[in-house]
Amino acid sequence: MASYALARTYRPQSFAEVIGQAPIVQALTNALSTGRLHHAYLFSGTRGVGKTSLARLLAKCLSCEQGPSATPCGICSACQAIVRGNYIDLLEVDAASRTKVEDTRELLDSVHYPPLMGRTKIILIDEVHMLSGHSFNALLKTLEEPPTHVVFLLATTEPEKLPSTILSRCLQFNLKPLSEQSLIQHFSRILEKENISFEPTAVALIAQSAQGSVRDGLSLLEPCIAFCGSKLTAVQVSELLGLADHTSVQSLLDALFAEDAIQVFALIRQLAEKGADFNEVLSAFIRALHQIAMDQVLKKESPSKEIAERIQLFYQIALLGQRDLPLAPNPQMGFEMIFIRLLAFQPWSSESTANPDLKKNSENLETVESSEASSINTVEPESIEWNTLYPKLNLSGLCALLASHCALLKQEENCWYFVLNQEHSALYDKNQEKVLAQALSAYFNIAISVSIEIGSAELHTPEKIRQQKAEEALATVRQSLEENPRFRQILEQFHGIIVPDSMVSLEHE
Numbered sequence: 001m002a003s004y005a006l007a008r009t010y011r012p013q014s015f016a017e018v019i020g021q022a023p024i025v026q027a028l029t030n031a032l033s034t035g036r037l038h039h040a041y042l043f044s045g046t047r048g049v050g051k052t053s054l055a056r057l058l059a060k061c062l063s064c065e066q067g068p069s070a071t072p073c074g075i076c077s078a079c080q081a082i083v084r085g086n087y088i089d090l091l092e093v094d095a096a097s098r099t100k101v102e103d104t105r106e107l108l109d110s111v112h113y114p115p116l117m118g119r120t121k122i123i124l125i126d127e128v129h130m131l132s133g134h135s136f137n138a139l140l141k142t143l144e145e146p147p148t149h150v151v152f153l154l155a156t157t158e159p160e161k162l163p164s165t166i167l168s169r170c171l172q173f174n175l176k177p178l179s180e181q182s183l184i185q186h187f188s189r190i191l192e193k194e195n196i197s198f199e200p201t202a203v204a205l206i207a208q209s210a211q212g213s214v215r216d217g218l219s220l221l222e223p224c225i226a227f228c229g230s231k232l233t234a235v236q237v238s239e240l241l242g243l244a245d246h247t248s249v250q251s252l253l254d255a256l257f258a259e260d261a262i263q264v265f266a267l268i269r270q271l272a273e274k275g276a277d278f279n280e281v282l283s284a285f286i287r288a289l290h291q292i293a294m295d296q297v298l299k300k301e302s303p304s305k306e307i308a309e310r311i312q313l314f315y316q317i318a319l320l321g322q323r324d325l326p327l328a329p330n331p332q333m334g335f336e337m338i339f340i341r342l343l344a345f346q347p348w349s350s351e352s353t354a355n356p357d358l359k360k361n362s363e364n365l366e367t368v369e370s371s372e373a374s375s376i377n378t379v380e381p382e383s384i385e386w387n388t389l390y391p392k393l394n395l396s397g398l399c400a401l402l403a404s405h406c407a408l409l410k411q412e413e414n415c416w417y418f419v420l421n422q423e424h425s426a427l428y429d430k431n432q433e434k435v436l437a438q439a440l441s442a443y444f445n446i447a448i449s450v451s452i453e454i455g456s457a458e459l460h461t462p463e464k465i466r467q468q469k470a471e472e473a474l475a476t477v478r479q480s481l482e483e484n485p486r487f488r489q490i491l492e493q494f495h496g497i498i499v500p501d502s503m504v505s506l507e508h509e
């Protein structure tokens with residue numbers, strides 16, 4: 001069968017070819033080099049991570065006519081027979097299919113006969129946890145007093161099912177699931193050797209689906225090669241593996257970055273028509289964001305701070321969305337809500353190039369402020385003077401509050417006359433005149449006295465000017481929001497209204 005071809009062809013033939021298990025390879029290499037060998041090894045780990053491949057490789061190291069060696073020659077009759085699978089001193093059984101006591105007894109009986117060709121007789125038992133209780137006892141007896149010419153190589157996906165008496169007599173190696181990166185490298189090398197060109201994303205998709213298993217990955221790679229022919233494309237691989245269409249995810253990202261709400265929702269509709277699994281699409285979308293962020297870091301490009309922030313924000317929103325997706329009335333609805341959030345929460349406040357309109361608006365705002373300031377300056381010079389002096393005095397408490405509602409009427413000699421806005425007359429406190437006088441005296445380094453009277457409500461007090469500026473800023477933001485085509489699209493599409501009181505100007509808070 002073709003599906004076994006790749007796995008067999010690319011089974012590691014030396015420790016250098018083993019992928020993703022560096023500590024185990026190191027330990028075995030050291031043991032072989034120093035001759036400190038054990039009589040029973042147990043390889044555990046999830047399916048398809050290379051347990052039996054590693055066991056067969058160790059068998060070759062132990063049996064090589066030039067060895068035992070961590071670098072078997074590969075050309076002697078023992079090495080070649082092991083690769084072919086017909087070495088007479090390597091007895092290989094799969095406990096999952098051979099659980100009868102007699103069979104195990106037969107196998108264990110044979111260990112007492114010396115090897116026929118080599119130095120060592122090797123017993124490889126795959127899925128050893130499947131042995132029956134009687135077989136375990138038979139195995140245990142042999143392990144307790146192993147003949148010197150025998151080595152046991154045991155492999156299992158479920159070491160916790162093994163009796164502790166067996167475990168304690170084995171040198172155990174736990175193989176790790178392979179990282180996506182190791183699998184990508186491994187599959188890319190295989191494709192290069194097979195003279196098949198590929199899109200890196202296509203290989204990455206296979207590696208993701210393999211979930212840490214080389215064997216699963218290879219059994220996915222086989223039909224992909226058959227399906228795609230001489231070039232593996234991401235679109236075809238996605239289709240074959242039933243994954244979220246990679247191009248749809250890319251289009252969603254493009255539309256999102258372009259802030260094109262119409263396009264985003266059109267794409268979602270298309271996905272729904274194709275019967276897409278929105279959970280899967282969202283996962284693919286999150287992976288794509290992660291990939292973009294990783295590329296930015298690893299390529300050491302310095303992306304604009306704004307782009308980096310947007311990706312982080314998108315990632316967070318999508319991740320939270322994924323958590324809540326099962327709670328939505330249906331996946332498409334949940335998915336749409338996530339994209340409304342993604343479209344709505346853009347870092348508008350940052351000085352970005354992506355939002356030139358808003359930047360322009362904030363520039364306008366500054367112009368408005370300064371022109372307003374100058375107009376006040378010509379009408380009532382003393383007010384604006386007080387207005388600019390007020391924050392420099394660093395007043396606190398009641399005095400700050402009182403002074404913020406005052407306008408400076410006149411200065412005669414060293415006495416400053418203030419008018420307190422009538423509507424805040426309740427703030428008047430004779431003692432505060434002294435506190436304000438002290439602050440002024442300290443600031444100008446001369447003795448100043450203060451007199452406050454209650455008067456007109458039309459004064460340009462620091463507080464009035466602050467409020468005026470805040471209102472104008474809010475009006476500008478509101479105007480820019482109403483003129484923003486994307487915001488209007490969302491508003492129209494979902495029949496939204498703007499609640500005026502819900503708006504706040506962050507700059508003037």
Ligand SMILES: [Zn+2]
Nearest residue numbers: 064073076079
């Ligand atoms: Zn050899």
